[in-house]
Amino acid sequence: MPLDNFRIIESTLREGEQFVGASFTTAQKAEIARLLDAFGVECIELTSPLASPQSLADAKAIVALGLKARILTHVRCRIEDAKVAIDTGVDGVDVVIGTSSLLRQFSHGKEMDEIIDTAREVVSFVRDQGVAVRFSTEDSFRSAREDLFRVYEAVDAIGVNRVGIADTVGVATPRQVYELVKELRGRVKCDIEFHGHNDSGCAIANAFEALDAGATHVDTTVLGIGERNGITPLGGLIARVYASNPALVHKYDLPLLRKIDGAVAQMVGVDIPFNNYITGITAFTHKAGIHAKAILNNPETYEILNPQDFGMTRYISIAHRLTGWNAIKNRAEQLGLTLSDEKIKAITEHIKAMADERQISLDDVDGLLRWVNNGHALPESAAVTT
Ligand code: HCA
Ligand code: CU
DSSP, X not given: OTTTTOEEEEOTTTTGGGSTTOOOOHHXXXXXXHHHHHHTOSEXXXXXXXXXXXXXXXXXXXXXXXXXXXXXXXXXXXXXXXXXXXXXXXXXXXXXXXXXXXXXXXXXXXXXXXXXXXXXXXXHHHXXXXXXXXXXXXXXXXXXXXXXXXXXXXXXXXXXXXXXXXXXXXXXXHHHHHHHHHHHHHHOOSEEEEEEBOTTXXXXXXXXXXXXXXXXXXXXXXXXXXXTTOBOBXXXXXXXXXXXXXXXXXXXXXXXXXXXXHHHHHHHTOOOOTTOTTTSTTTTEEXXXXXXXXXXXXXXXXXSSOGGGGTOOOEEOOSSTTOOHHHHXXXXXXXXXXXXXXXXXXXXXXXXXXXXXXXXXXXXXXXXXXXXXTTOOOOSSTTXXX
């Protein structure tokens, strides 16, 4: 069954380092790696050790942490790079080369035959050192299909562990991803990885379609950070897979997500977006009276994600003009007040009128509930509070 055994390649320490706000210290990298390992991601991908002397030292330092997750590093498809990568002691080397005509012409200048020869050479070299190897094509969706299959089949035939499809520019649609992965699934026996950028907002849907079509691995980063506006976010992928079947993500320590998102947000100098999957401040906040009533009866009416599974709390917003008497009644009960339904309904009308006049707060609602509970009449005018 697709999705049953999907694995996460967490690339905050590689793609995420390509986010403009990111420049992690060694200690921060170790903290991120430990948190991701505790969360349960299967693989952690690191920046190329050839990027800088610090990147090399940090790769060795992360390897030395002895985490459960497999540690991978990411290099260009060249023997010299692969050698340096292997020497860091990583479990796997991810190699990549551009196959679109744009990249062939303006980046490395190689023709397809040459790319295939190099790919074969590098893949066998890494494999012969007893290290896992992944081969991926950059900008896969603007590459000719026949070129992609030729190179993937060539490396599959010599025992590559995994091939990667990369939507480098975020151009692919979910259907295109599904179709490409489906066809590739029929052509190679190795694992298949998907890496998708989010330029047009499809990164999560694309990753999910890739898994549904038979991909085994998805690349994510915390909060989706990466080049430009980034890639598939870890939390977003988790939300998407959970929504299709919560059992598929029980292998991860879901409540840790909040800490992970918070830690990385702080390190790269951004806030967790208010509308972020799972950890955004409004992710479990219900507002309209009709929603609130149903949620109070059964949260599944308007929630596909159970906040408790993520260590989050549901919040029902009641201090506004869309409020309803069921939610106000629930609030009165929380405050230990016993008010008749009639009184609650009258208070609700008063709150609505107040909210039409000005911005009100939960304190206003609570004050009104207590005021009436203490035997006072509702104020005459909505503009006057107790
Ligand atoms: C890049 C490279 C990459 C590589 C993906 C992969 C991409 O930074 O341009 O190795 O599969 O998006 O193509 O991140
Ligand atoms: Cu990328």
